[in-house]
Amino acid sequence: MISRQEVEHVAHLARLHLSADELVRITEQLTTILAYADTLAAVDTDKVAPTTHAAASTTAFRDDIIRASLPLETALANAPARDEQNFIVPRVI
Amino acid sequence: MEFETVIGLEVHAQLRTATKIFCGCATTFGAPPNTNTCPVCLGLPGSLPVLNKMAVEYGIKVALAANATVNPLSQFARKNYFYPDLPKGYQTSQYDRPLVEHGRIDITVDNEVKTIGITRMHLEEDAGKLIHDEREPRSFVDLNRAGTPLLEIVSEPDLRSPAEAVDYLRKLHTMLRYLDVCDGNMQEGSFRCDANISLRPFGAAEFGVRTELKNMNSFRHVQAALEYEQRRQRDILLEGGTVIQQTMLWNPDKGITEPMRGKEDAHDYRYFPCPDLLEVQVDDSWVNTVRHTLPELPEARRNRFVDSYGLPPYDAALLTEARELADYFEQATATGAPAKKVANWVMTELLREVTAPALIADGAVSPEHLGTLVLLIEDGTISGKIGKSVFTEMISSGKDPRTIITEKGFSQISDEDELLKLVREIITASPDQVAQFKAGKSKVMGYFIGRLMQKTKGSANPKLANQLFTRELSAR
Numbered sequence: 001m002i003s004r005q006e007v008e009h010v011a012h013l014a015r016l017h018l019s020a021d022e023l024v025r026i027t028e029q030l031t032t033i034l035a036y037a038d039t040l041a042a043v044d045t046d047k048v049a050p051t052t053h054a055a056a057s058t059t060a061f062r063d064d065i066i067r068a069s070l071p072l073e074t075a076l077a078n079a080p081a082r083d084e085q086n087f088i089v090p091r092v093i
Numbered sequence: 094m095e096f097e098t099v100i101g102l103e104v105h106a107q108l109r110t111a112t113k114i115f116c117g118c119a120t121t122f123g124a125p126p127n128t129n130t131c132p133v134c135l136g137l138p139g140s141l142p143v144l145n146k147m148a149v150e151y152g153i154k155v156a157l158a159a160n161a162t163v164n165p166l167s168q169f170a171r172k173n174y175f176y177p178d179l180p181k182g183y184q185t186s187q188y189d190r191p192l193v194e195h196g197r198i199d200i201t202v203d204n205e206v207k208t209i210g211i212t213r214m215h216l217e218e219d220a221g222k223l224i225h226d227e228r229e230p231r232s233f234v235d236l237n238r239a240g241t242p243l244l245e246i247v248s249e250p251d252l253r254s255p256a257e258a259v260d261y262l263r264k265l266h267t268m269l270r271y272l273d274v275c276d277g278n279m280q281e282g283s284f285r286c287d288a289n290i291s292l293r294p295f296g297a298a299e300f301g302v303r304t305e306l307k308n309m310n311s312f313r314h315v316q317a318a319l320e321y322e323q324r325r326q327r328d329i330l331l332e333g334g335t336v337i338q339q340t341m342l343w344n345p346d347k348g349i350t351e352p353m354r355g356k357e358d359a360h361d362y363r364y365f366p367c368p369d370l371l372e373v374q375v376d377d378s379w380v381n382t383v384r385h386t387l388p389e390l391p392e393a394r395r396n397r398f399v400d401s402y403g404l405p406p407y408d409a410a411l412l413t414e415a416r417e418l419a420d421y422f423e424q425a426t427a428t429g430a431p432a433k434k435v436a437n438w439v440m441t442e443l444l445r446e447v448t449a450p451a452l453i454a455d456g457a458v459s460p461e462h463l464g465t466l467v468l469l470i471e472d473g474t475i476s477g478k479i480g481k482s483v484f485t486e487m488i489s490s491g492k493d494p495r496t497i498i499t500e501k502g503f504s505q506i507s508d509e510d511e512l513l514k515l516v517r518e519i520i521t522a523s524p525d526q527v528a529q530f531k532a533g534k535s536k537v538m539g540y541f542i543g544r545l546m547q548k549t550k551g552s553a554n555p556k557l558a559n560q561l562f563t564r565e566l567s568a569r
Contacts, residue, residue: 013361015175059374064110064147067117067131075130075236078137085126086233089177091225 002030096292096330098323099300100258101250104265105243106275107219107283108151113240114218115142115185115370120242122281126235134218134240136180142369144169148242149373151274152192152216153383155244158268158390159211161196163380167215169367177234178220186245188364191215192373198248198268199392200260209261210249219243244275250289250300255319259312262286263414267391271416279310286315291336292326301326302336306350308343318343322350394419402432411440415450421460428464435467442484457491458484466494478551479503503552509561512545512553516561519544520569530566538562 007027011018018026069075072085081088113120116133132140156163170188196211221239223232246265252258266284269275277284291303306322309315321343326336341350389397391413398409398419413419418439425435439453443463447453466487470480475498486497497503519541520527529537541562545553 009361013173013363057371059371060143061146061149062112062117062143064112064145065117066112066119069118069129069131070135072125072128075127075135081231083233086224086235087127087177089232089234091230091232092177092223 002027002034094331095295096327097295097297098254099250099291099293099303100252100255100319101289102248102252102258102262103287103289104246104248104262105219105285105287106155106246106269106277108148108242108244108274109276110145110147110151110242112145114145114148114216114242115240118240122283124237126233127237129237130239134180135236136182142185144370144373145242148216149192149375150379150383151242151272152214152244153375153380154272154274154387155214155246155269156193156196157380157384157387158272159196159198159214161193161211161214163193163375164190165375165377166190167192167373167375169216169370169373170364171367172217172362172364174362176220177232178223178236178239180221180236180239184218184220185367185370186217186364187215192375198261198264200257200264202257202260207251207257209251209257212247212249214244214246217243217245255316255323258288258319259316262312262315264391267414267416271388271391273388273416279312282310285310288315288319290319290322290326292323292330301330302338304336304338304350305340306343307340307353314343314345317345317348318350321348325350388416398422402426402436404432404436408433408436408440412436415453417452417454418444418450421453424460425464425467428461428468430464430467431471434471435464438463438467438484442481446488457489458487459491462487462493469494469498473554473556474498475503476551476553476555509557512549512557513561513565515545515548515553516541516558516565519548520562520565527566527569531569541566 004023004027007023007030008018011023011026076082076085076087079087107120108114110120112118113129113134116131118129118131118134121129133142153163155161167187168190169185171183172186172188173183175182191213193214194212196214197208198211199206199208201207219238219241221234221236223234225232248261252261266277269284270277275283279285286309288306288309289303290306291301293299293301304322304326306318309318322341329336340353342353344351395406395409395413398404398412399406402409404412412422421443422435422439425439426432443453443456443458444450446458447456466480466483469475469483470477475483483494483497483501483503486492486501487494490497492500523541523544526537526540530541538559542555542558545558545562546555
């Protein structure tokens with residue numbers, strides 16, 4: 001069971017703006033989803049090592065060797081706003 | 094009521110890798126904005142991180158130096174929050190399974206060794222840099238630093254005063270510099286420190302409410318900020334108030350701590366394992382390989398300086414504070430100059446000339462030249478006093494002391510005949526003082542030596558001068 005307040009809080013953290021109708025609907029849906037998670041949680045896994053990844057493989061490492069970065073124009077290509085060198089964003093603090 | 098201060102420190106050390114933690118972009122400081130970026134560190138959809146092996150290796154090094162445990166399996170997690178310096182919307186960090194746990198560092202409090210626990214060390218990526226516009230409500234984002242590897246080192250709340258906190262910090266700083274895994278530059282932010290501080294009545298078992306201090310970019314700031322916050326909390330508690338748990342920023346201009354604004358949801362990070370990165374496996378053989386690459390650490394070197402050079406513990410501690418300083422001392426001593434004499438020159442004359450001990454090698458005086466200078470004084474070529482003048486010349490010109498002595502005619506007069514002539518002149522010209530000497534006033538010898546030094550511009554060999562005057566005066 002998840003409360004409407006919790007849904008509002010999580011939506012805010014994710015910067016989602018939900019209407020009153022959506023809040024009701026999503027609270028119901030999330031309750032169903034979490035109930036399914038409860039079913040999984042009921043299984044005794046005390047003696048089972050946690051599976052952190054579906055790919056059963058060892059760590060993939062990269063050597064510490066410099067590779068070319070993007071040209072500045074490409075890096076800034078998707079910027080909503082920019083100047084010569086920087087992304088520009090609304091001031092946050 | 095008397096209070097006990099409880100402090101724990103979180104240090105973020107930028108690791109000196111050539112590339113970022115999850116991509117091949119260079120970590121060079123001071124590159125033009127956004128020129129060291131790629132799809133991975135820009136957080137573009139579809140890009141995948143690949144872990145830099147060197148970053149893990151540096152973490153292992155620090156773990157070994159701090160007597161800590163390297164976990165055979167650790168894991169990256171996503172720390173979720175929205176801020177423009179973090180284009181992905183989360184910071185890739187480690188959470189419940191860090192690379193390193195259970196370390197310790199020894200500090201010295203009132204000449205006693207105190208062990209400070211290290212809770213954990215974990216790898217994470219640094220964020221980008223924001224520059225706020227002075228006039229308009231907007232910010233410029235430079236993502237060059239985004240993805241630079243950091244090792245976060247978290248201490249236990251074992252520190253009991255601002256002074257202890259700073260000593261721990263210095264020990265850690267020195268260690269990272271010896272290991273050569275972090276350049277330690279606090280102004281440029283390669284070594285950053287946040288502090289948690291709380292007060293409790295003496296004898297209380299529970300911790301008081303803590304505040305977190307940020308924005309301290311020198312050891313001096315750390316000490317000042319903690320001292321200020323200690324007073325502030327004590328005043329609140331003495332008036333019967335309660336400390337509010339919050340993040341405070343040190344304001345070095347005003348010399349006070351101020352509550353940080355914004356980031357209201359700052360502590361709801363919703364960590365979860367990062368599906369883009371596999372578990373980090375570190376086996377014993379890797380740890381052992383790294384163990385063999387460890388350099389001599391500050392404590393061992395300090396002890397060796399006492400044992401093999403016969404230095405007083407104070408000198409040894411000071412000289413091993415920075416790796417470069419200790420190297421310098423050893424190179425100067427390699428010329429054959431006596432260690433204690435070299436130590437004195439380094440500690441009194443040379444350190445005065447540099448802003449930080451680590452910069453000693455950048456100065457004009459090479460260790461070989463300093464060693465030579467000490468040798469020239471030892472063998473009587475020049476007096477200690479002239480040595481100082483030669484040294485001043487070495488600082489400004491960077492020349493070999495031998496060259497300076499020849500060029501400036503600094504050589505000490507050790508020629509007996511030459512000095513004897515002057516000694517006799519002085520004695521003849523000072524009948525009053527001779528009479529005083531004869532009457533048993535041995536102090537007047539200072540007058541004679543002084544006259545001789547005047548005439549020779551300080552270059553007479555003082556020992557020989559003393560012998561000559563004693564002999565000539567007794568003969569009268």
